[in-house]
Amino acid sequence: MAKSNTSKKSNDKGVKKPNVKSGSNSKADPSVEDLQKLYRDMLLIRRFEEKAGQLYGMGLIGGFCHLYIGQEAVVTGISSVQEPQDTVVTSYRDHAHMLACDMDPKGIMAELTGREGGYSRGKGGSMHMFSKEKGFFGGHGIVGASTAIGTGLGFAHKYKGDNGVAVAYMGDGASNQGQVAECYNMAALWDLPVLFVIENNQYGMGTSVKRSSAGTLYRRGEGYGIPGEQVDGMDVFSVQDAARQALDYIRTGNGPYILEVLTYRYRGHSMSDPAKYRSKDEVKTMKDDRDPITAIKDMLQGKGVEEAEIKEIDKEIKAIIAEAAEFAQESPEPHEDELWTDVLVEV
Amino acid sequence: MPTNILMPALSPTMTEGTLAKWLKNEGDSVESGDVIAEIETDKATMEVEAVDEGTIGKIVIAEGTENVAVNEIIAVLLEEGESADDIGDVSKDAPVSTPKADSADSEPDVKPQSDASAEQHDGKEIENRDILYAQGVVIEPPPFDEASFTETKEMTVRVALRDAMAEEMRRDDTVYLMGEEVAEYNGAYKVSEGLLDEFGAKRIIDTPITEHGFAGMAVGSAMNGLKPIVEFMTWNFGMQAIDHVLNSAGKTLYMAGGQLGCSMVFRGPNGAASRVGAQHSQCYASWYAHVPGLKVVAPWSGADAKGLMKAAIRDPNPVVFLENEMLYGATHEVPTDEDFVIPLGRAKIERSGSDVTIVAFSIMVGKALEAAAKLAEEGIDAEVINLRTIRPLDRYTILESVKKTNRIVTCEEGWAFSGIGAEIAALIGEHAFDYLDAPLARVTAADVPLPYAANLEALALPQAEHIVKAAKKVCYAD
Ligand SMILES: Cc1ncc(C[n+]2csc(CCOP(=O)(O)OP(=O)(O)O)c2C)c(N)n1
Ligand SMILES: [Mg+2]
Numbered sequence: 001m002a003k004s005n006t007s008k009k010s011n012d013k014g015v016k017k018p019n020v021k022s023g024s025n026s027k028a029d030p031s032v033e034d035l036q037k038l039y040r041d042m043l044l045i046r047r048f049e050e051k052a053g054q055l056y057g058m059g060l061i062g063g064f065c066h067l068y069i070g071q072e073a074v075v076t077g078i079s080s081v082q083e084p085q086d087t088v089v090t091s092y093r094d095h096a097h098m099l100a101c102d103m104d105p106k107g108i109m110a111e112l113t114g115r116e117g118g119y120s121r122g123k124g125g126s127m128h129m130f131s132k133e134k135g136f137f138g139g140h141g142i143v144g145a146s147t148a149i150g151t152g153l154g155f156a157h158k159y160k161g162d163n164g165v166a167v168a169y170m171g172d173g174a175s176n177q178g179q180v181a182e183c184y185n186m187a188a189l190w191d192l193p194v195l196f197v198i199e200n201n202q203y204g205m206g207t208s209v210k211r212s213s214a215g216t217l218y219r220r221g222e223g224y225g226i227p228g229e230q231v232d233g234m235d236v237f238s239v240q241d242a243a244r245q246a247l248d249y250i251r252t253g254n255g256p257y258i259l260e261v262l263t264y265r266y267r268g269h270s271m272s273d274p275a276k277y278r279s280k281d282e283v284k285t286m287k288d289d290r291d292p293i294t295a296i297k298d299m300l301q302g303k304g305v306e307e308a309e310i311k312e313i314d315k316e317i318k319a320i321i322a323e324a325a326e327f328a329q330e331s332p333e334p335h336e337d338e339l340w341t342d343v344l345v346e347v
Numbered sequence: 348m349p350t351n352i353l354m355p356a357l358s359p360t361m362t363e364g365t366l367a368k369w370l371k372n373e374g375d376s377v378e379s380g381d382v383i384a385e386i387e388t389d390k391a392t393m394e395v396e397a398v399d400e401g402t403i404g405k406i407v408i409a410e411g412t413e414n415v416a417v418n419e420i421i422a423v424l425l426e427e428g429e430s431a432d433d434i435g436d437v438s439k440d441a442p443v444s445t446p447k448a449d450s451a452d453s454e455p456d457v458k459p460q461s462d463a464s465a466e467q468h469d470g471k472e473i474e475n476r477d478i479l480y481a482q483g484v485v486i487e488p489p490p491f492d493e494a495s496f497t498e499t500k501e502m503t504v505r506v507a508l509r510d511a512m513a514e515e516m517r518r519d520d521t522v523y524l525m526g527e528e529v530a531e532y533n534g535a536y537k538v539s540e541g542l543l544d545e546f547g548a549k550r551i552i553d554t555p556i557t558e559h560g561f562a563g564m565a566v567g568s569a570m571n572g573l574k575p576i577v578e579f580m581t582w583n584f585g586m587q588a589i590d591h592v593l594n595s596a597g598k599t600l601y602m603a604g605g606q607l608g609c610s611m612v613f614r615g616p617n618g619a620a621s622r623v624g625a626q627h628s629q630c631y632a633s634w635y636a637h638v639p640g641l642k643v644v645a646p647w648s649g650a651d652a653k654g655l656m657k658a659a660i661r662d663p664n665p666v667v668f669l670e671n672e673m674l675y676g677a678t679h680e681v682p683t684d685e686d687f688v689i690p691l692g693r694a695k696i697e698r699s700g701s702d703v704t705i706v707a708f709s710i711m712v713g714k715a716l717e718a719a720a721k722l723a724e725e726g727i728d729a730e731v732i733n734l735r736t737i738r739p740l741d742r743y744t745i746l747e748s749v750k751k752t753n754r755i756v757t758c759e760e761g762w763a764f765s766g767i768g769a770e771i772a773a774l775i776g777e778h779a780f781d782y783l784d785a786p787l788a789r790v791t792a793a794d795v796p797l798p799y800a801a802n803l804e805a806l807a808l809p810q811a812e813h814i815v816k817a818a819k820k821v822c823y824a825d
Contacts, residue, residue, distance in 0.1 A: 062621060062622030062799075062801060063620070063621060063622035063623040063624060063627075063799065064623055064624075064627070111799075114622070114799050114800035114801055114803075115800070120799075121800075122798065122799060122800030122803065123625075123798040123799055123800060123803065124624060124625075124799055125622065125623070125624035125799030126624075126799075127624055127626070127627075128624055128625065128626065128799070140626070141583075141623075141624060141626035141627050142583070142584065142586075142587070142626055143556050143584070144556070144587075173555070173556045174556065176555040176556055176557050177556060177557060177587070178557060178559050178560060178587075204555075204556055205527070205528055205532065205535065206528050206531065206532035207527070207528065207531075207532070207553060207555075211531075211553060212553075212555040212556070213555065277531065277532065333800055333801065333802040333803075334798075334800050334802070334803055336802070336803070336806060338798070338800075338803060339793060339795060339798060339803050339806050339807060340793070340795060343794070343795050343796070
């Protein structure tokens, strides 16, 4: 595991490259139950996103719609080792994070269609949903904003002494925003319980990391004394292991931690992106050789789980998604009076 | 000549102080930098250093004296070869340092704002336009013979913007374009399509997602002689950089006493797109128009886009150029002449009429024209003014129109509070109060963050029918 720590002289030794074969990083020998749970969680995200893409194509979802397909292992791995009091914040590519926070697929999908049954009663849209109850704090459209908000969530955890950790997700592109550096400094200065997760999917819109970012993203905290680590994000167990360690480190009062997760989005940046900036081969290779869901499925089969049993899970997920899509289409548009409500809290 | 040592002001607010202690006596020699006395100001005790060298000839104000006024003589310093006898009556010929008063003829040749209604500068060539704008004087807009540009070509607003940038880049090799996805991706909204191919990576520059950083860099390069065009993918993201737009670009010329400024353009789509939610849908016209030192432009048609973009690039000032995503694909006839440069500060009367004035900019111009067509069916003859430039505002054209129609409706996609309509209302109140036959009406967005739901979004944004309704109201025809 690649780590950087200011107390030791850091180097790039042992940095994981994304071409490591999936599953090969984990020393753990997961139980069939664990595998089934991870498979189910990741499949839920994938099927949800596929359905969202479909509804977008039908004109039922408007504006921007950023799909998470390919990146499922990241949020699934991390959320699987979080504690209930932890909080999560991310950018506009947020559907999966909400599902991972155990938010209701119906409410998420209905927000995508802009309906009354949506988490924001249709007023937020795909990029702006929240659930205080589930510890999910959005859903932010401005690149970089989730980092500062996440640092604030961590500040509140420490202030309240609730032993919670804030998980602040950002993209590789976002990691170049000035406020990220400012937050690293404050989080380290005040030992805030924040796990900064850089979802390095290799591109910020059409700009590859190579063309946007100098140095190494997970090492950008070194000057502030924040340990960083790079991990294979196509392998849910690697993510899980790294996140578990990082969360332990943070929860025992050591301050923030940076996890750079190497991952890949199969689809365009948003629905309107033809993704001409990368080769079809590149995408195909990732899909064929590194798919996190296929990897788990293979492991299940390796453990002797019958194809029929796996199909059962697929069916179960399919039903949940179908129900969500139906709800999202049947839920009415918000009442016209909703236009004027929620601007301020009534006093 | 003996030198007078004066009571120094040692804080910005100090007008007098106590001469607490002398550290030198009469007859002592001093060198520059020597501490000669201690003074208590309103805030602290401070040491006073000698500036000149010489011998203390006389201590005028004794130790312990309170309320010594700033600039009062506290001691006299003798140069080599001078003696105490050379000191005259100090109190009498004490030099009074008063700043040199400006002579009367250096006053600007204009009246203060309160008299501005009288100042219409009819017909005369106007010099120092910017000073007059700053003073709120109503002046005729810069002349422009738009009708003389007869050769036109049909093109989209998107292409008109691109062509304007390309033409200016060919003309002036200090012009460059910088922003996210402007080069290899050809622009997130394809406005810079083909520019990388023609001008290369030196002049068409992809940046990381670091708006504050690259806007600031662009300002620095403008100070150092380049003419950057900064693309914000949308103006919503320009908020990351608003500090540099205002504080670095907008104020530099003034703060540098005119020595250096920033000839540059900040551009990108402004306002609501379609169903992109509250954080991606906002009109920033009134935000930037608030700031002296910036010019603010908002084109509607392809011709506007082309002629105003060229003017913005050539302008020696920072120009905030507010495009609109919904208009990029619209086609218009656009003059092809490379000198089709629309002067900033000049509005265009898109439709002349006699019953009511409708003022609009950007996407609202189209809606205003649509409304005017509907109003015509009902026998109301509306005049539609396309502002083109928001700052400096073409106050003259608006006022002339209102004096003719006696009724006015303002339209904008932004919120009403402190909006452009509010500014125009103030203008009318100050300069055309007696001409009004009905209270002014404003058509704006609903005073809420823009909702995502399709039905609510449509309700929140101003539409042609709202303009029709407002126009009928001010015509008492509702
Ligand atoms: C401040 C700001 N600038 C620009 C944008 C436009 N934009 C939206 S997503 C994006 C790319 C972000 O890439 P990354 O952080 O890598 O996240 P990813 O989309 O890959 O998940 C950009 C430039 C924005 N939303 N906010
Ligand atoms: Mg990315």
